[in-house]
Amino acid sequence: MTIANIQVSETPLVLYTLRRADDALILGHRLSEWCGHAPTLEEDMALANMGLDLLGQARELYSYAAKLEGKDNDEDKFAYLRDVRQYRNLLLVEQPNGDFGRTMVRQFFHAAFADLYWRAMMQSKDATLAAIGAKSEKESAYHLRHSSEWIIRLGDGTEESHRRAQTAIEDLWSFTGEMFAVDDSERGLIDAGIAVDPALLHPQWLKTITAVVDEATLRLPASNWMQQGGRSGRHSEHLGHVLSELQSLQRTFPGATW
Amino acid sequence: MYTQALNTSDADDRNVEDAARAAAFQARIDADERIEPNDWMPAAYRKTLTRQISQHAHSEIVGMLPEGNWITRAPTLRRKAALLAKVQDECGHGLYLYAAAETLGTSREELVDAMLTGKAKYSLIFNYPTLTWADIGTIGWLVDGAAIMNQIPLCRCSYGPYARAMIRVCKEESFHQRQGFEIMLTLCRGTDEQKAMAQDALNRWWWPVLMMFGPPDKVSQHSDTSTKWKIKRFSNDELRQKFVDATVPQAQFLGLTIPDSEMKQDEAGHWVPGPIDWDEFKQVLAGNGPCNRDRLAARRKAHDEGAWVREAAAAYAEKRKRRQFAQAAE
Numbered sequence: 001m002t003i004a005n006i007q008v009s010e011t012p013l014v015l016y017t018l019r020r021a022d023d024a025l026i027l028g029h030r031l032s033e034w035c036g037h038a039p040t041l042e043e044d045m046a047l048a049n050m051g052l053d054l055l056g057q058a059r060e061l062y063s064y065a066a067k068l069e070g071k072d073n074d075e076d077k078f079a080y081l082r083d084v085r086q087y088r089n090l091l092l093v094e095q096p097n098g099d100f101g102r103t104m105v106r107q108f109f110h111a112a113f114a115d116l117y118w119r120a121m122m123q124s125k126d127a128t129l130a131a132i133g134a135k136s137e138k139e140s141a142y143h144l145r146h147s148s149e150w151i152i153r154l155g156d157g158t159e160e161s162h163r164r165a166q167t168a169i170e171d172l173w174s175f176t177g178e179m180f181a182v183d184d185s186e187r188g189l190i191d192a193g194i195a196v197d198p199a200l201l202h203p204q205w206l207k208t209i210t211a212v213v214d215e216a217t218l219r220l221p222a223s224n225w226m227q228q229g230g231r232s233g234r235h236s237e238h239l240g241h242v243l244s245e246l247q248s249l250q251r252t253f254p255g256a257t258w
Numbered sequence: 259m260y261t262q263a264l265n266t267s268d269a270d271d272r273n274v275e276d277a278a279r280a281a282a283f284q285a286r287i288d289a290d291e292r293i294e295p296n297d298w299m300p301a302a303y304r305k306t307l308t309r310q311i312s313q314h315a316h317s318e319i320v321g322m323l324p325e326g327n328w329i330t331r332a333p334t335l336r337r338k339a340a341l342l343a344k345v346q347d348e349c350g351h352g353l354y355l356y357a358a359a360e361t362l363g364t365s366r367e368e369l370v371d372a373m374l375t376g377k378a379k380y381s382l383i384f385n386y387p388t389l390t391w392a393d394i395g396t397i398g399w400l401v402d403g404a405a406i407m408n409q410i411p412l413c414r415c416s417y418g419p420y421a422r423a424m425i426r427v428c429k430e431e432s433f434h435q436r437q438g439f440e441i442m443l444t445l446c447r448g449t450d451e452q453k454a455m456a457q458d459a460l461n462r463w464w465w466p467v468l469m470m471f472g473p474p475d476k477v478s479q480h481s482d483t484s485t486k487w488k489i490k491r492f493s494n495d496e497l498r499q500k501f502v503d504a505t506v507p508q509a510q511f512l513g514l515t516i517p518d519s520e521m522k523q524d525e526a527g528h529w530v531p532g533p534i535d536w537d538e539f540k541q542v543l544a545g546n547g548p549c550n551r552d553r554l555a556a557r558r559k560a561h562d563e564g565a566w567v568r569e570a571a572a573a574y575a576e577k578r579k580r581r582q583f584a585q586a587a588e
Contacts, residue, residue, distance in 0.1 A: 025335075032329045032342050036322035037556070039564025041353050044322075048346035055339045062335070076334045100567045156577065157570025164566070249333040249391055256449050258333035258391070 006073055006081045012185045014068050015088065016195055017129070018078065019231055021061030022089035025079055026239070027110060028054030029246060030097055039100055046146055050107065053139040057132065064128050080250035084240045085233040092175035094230070094239040098168065101161065104150040105168035111143035112208045113179045116201040125193040148212045155216025162217065169213070170221050177226025180205075287488050292418040295361035303487055304362050307417050309378070310489065311359040312369040316380035318352035320373075320553050324388040325397060333391060340437060341394060347430045354426070358419040374558050382539065383470050385547030392445055392452075392459035398438015400460075400467045400505065402431050407501045408471070416488040439508065446512045453513075460509070461517045468531060469539045471498040502529045 008014065031051035038044035062075035092110060097103045118140055121133025154165040180198045182190065189195035213220055229235065249258065280300055286293065293299055322345050329345065332338035356366045372378035383401055388394065409431065412424040445456040472478060472494040484490035492500075506529045509516050520532030541547065 029330060032338070035329055035342060035345050036319075036326035036349075037560040037563075039560070039567035041319070041349055041356075043564075043567075044349045045346060045353070048342055048349070052339060052342055052346070055335065055342070059335050059339070079335055080333075100564065153571050153574040154567070157574040158566070160566050161570030161573075245330045248331050253449070253451060256333075256452055258337060258444060258448075 004081075005083050005086060006077050008073065008078075008082070008086065009069055009071065011068070012189055013126075013194065014065050015185055016189055017061050017065040017068060019088040021058045021065060021078065022087050023093050023110075024054045024061060025058035026087070026089045026242060027093035027107075028052070028058060029242060030093065030095075031103070031107075033097055034103065043100075047103075050139075050143050050146070053136075053143070057136050057139070060132050060135075064132070076250070080247045084235055084243060087230075087233060087235065087239060087243070089230050089235075089239075090175070090178050091227055091230040091236055092172065092178065094236060094242060095172060095175060096238055098171075099164055100150075101154050101164040102168040102171065104147050104154065105165065105172055107143060108147035108151050108212070109172060109176050109209065110179075111140050111147050112212075113176075113198075113201065113205050114140040115144045116204055116208075117196055117198065120196040120201065123193075124195070129194065144208075151212050151218070152216045155213070155218040165216065166218050169218060173221045173223065174225055174227045177224075178228050178230060181228060181231070183231065284486070287416050287486075290488075291416075292421065293416050294418045302483070306484065306487070307420065307489065308359055308362045308364050308369075311355055311362070311420055312364070312372070313379055313381075315352045315355035315359060315369065316373040316378055317384065318348045318355060320380045320384045320557060322348050322352075323553055323556050324384055324386070324549070325394060327388050328391060328394050331391070332394075337441070344398070344434050344437065347434070351423075351427050351430070354423050358423045361419045370561070374554070374561055376545070376554060379543070380553075381470060382542040382547060383466055384553060385542050385550045386463070386466050387549050389462075390455050390459060392442070392455040393463070395438050395441030395445060395456065396459040396463045398434050399442050399508070400438075400463055401470070402435040402438060403505060404467050404470045404501050406431050406435060407497050407504075411491040411497075412489075414488070414491065442512055442514075446514065456512070457514055460514050464517050465534065465538070466542075468498060468502070468534055469536075469542075471495075471501065473536065473539070474534075498531075499528060502531055503527075 008018070010018070028051045031047050031054065034047045035044065035051075038047055058079070059075050062078045065078060066073045066075065090110075092106060095102075095106055097106075115137065118133040118137035122130050122137065124130040124133060151165060154161040156162070180202045182197065182199060186195050190197045210220065250256075279298055283293075283299060283303075293303075325341065325345050325348070329338065329342050332341050356369060359369055360366055369378070373380065383404075388397070406428060409424050409428050413421055413428060415421040415424065442456055445452040475493045475495045478494055506516065506521075518532045522530050524530050542550070545551075
């Protein structure tokens, strides 16, 4: 009898690592959906590049989570054999691609955060996380530069692109707060100098995105209401569809080697 | 990935060329010199190459679709990353092939437009669907394998930018080919269901792949000029035979059966395939393959839905130029 979903012993550090791995996998998966369908060939290449960076980050983080957990889970079991309620990613990264403007705004909000986050992670007392932070920071710096340039082009381009970019900002804004939330399980790791305290990054994040949004002649919403739930497995309806596609072969042919 | 031998001729155009320049041009070709963008060349040479290189570029771009169909469903994270990187490579090939074609004087926009309106062709192989994961292995193993057979000689093509592009393309294609074979090997060493999946994919792709090399030499009328110009160095049948001879032992190694009951080994050791259904070839070329409409629709959709993005980028670039100009004037 093969198993349907794996069991994960979510110690604080395993959970912490899985949360970041899930962010990277789901956002990378979303970007990979663009492959072959982007507005220009150059952008097709760029979206695939960012998707590949994120997949690479996910794989390192899953492998580290597996090592920490010390059972027989591995990167593929984490990715392919957990159900929606076991996934720990931010709601932001599972939001559908929508039009190119929406994809770029999602990327921009996330990269502006990830860039700061990974840079801070380089100071972690956990050597593996510090090393992953050092590599990922270089990648997210590019993601931030690339998406910022597009936000400016779209915001300050045509009436239509301005309208689309503004709509995307308003639609996605309420998913940004979750990036800065901390629960008890992470608090202990922050106090131990292992995890990054995201709340400390909020002022700089806001400064970065405000500067870009201003230059793009766009506006940030006034609303402070923020959605939460991804970190504890309460997702939007979208994630289930991502997983049904992502996991289809592993679910159809349990136990096969690919 | 691969441009197909469509064998149409522009020989008539050559009548208007200056005979002495044409002779000097041919002498350079005969001496194995490379022709570069600013060199004089017969109009028909330019036209033939523009068509061939742009068809090759279109094939790379349309070829992203059947494989892209499995990126979100790749069965492991390693396979997912490799497939995404592979399809991204195809995009890169398309980009530098369009750039090579542009050196002959036609813009990328015009070339892409010819593809989107159905005027320009792309390789017929991409009008077949990818139904299972084994199709991704088979495309790498056979379609990229066939592409390599065609493209290695193109590395010595007389037109410099095309030849140089091919050198890079071939390196990446041979990596893809090994990757595809490795997917097949994993399936063939897997469960019975996986092995059946591999055999089914081979059954469906084998004949279309043989058609990739173009019509048989005896009905292929227009290879002469391309051969004389050293654009084409081997005939369709020669390349097809090389491919079959290389592939049969690989299929045997995998434990798969080539779906050709009439295939025989001749005295010289060549594997001679049974008759190819050229009616199917003509139908797919005429737009009646299983995916012709889907492929063009997908490319048009990406183009149309991306229009506002390209317009925004152009509008922003224009605004920025004006601002910089105004600043400089102050």
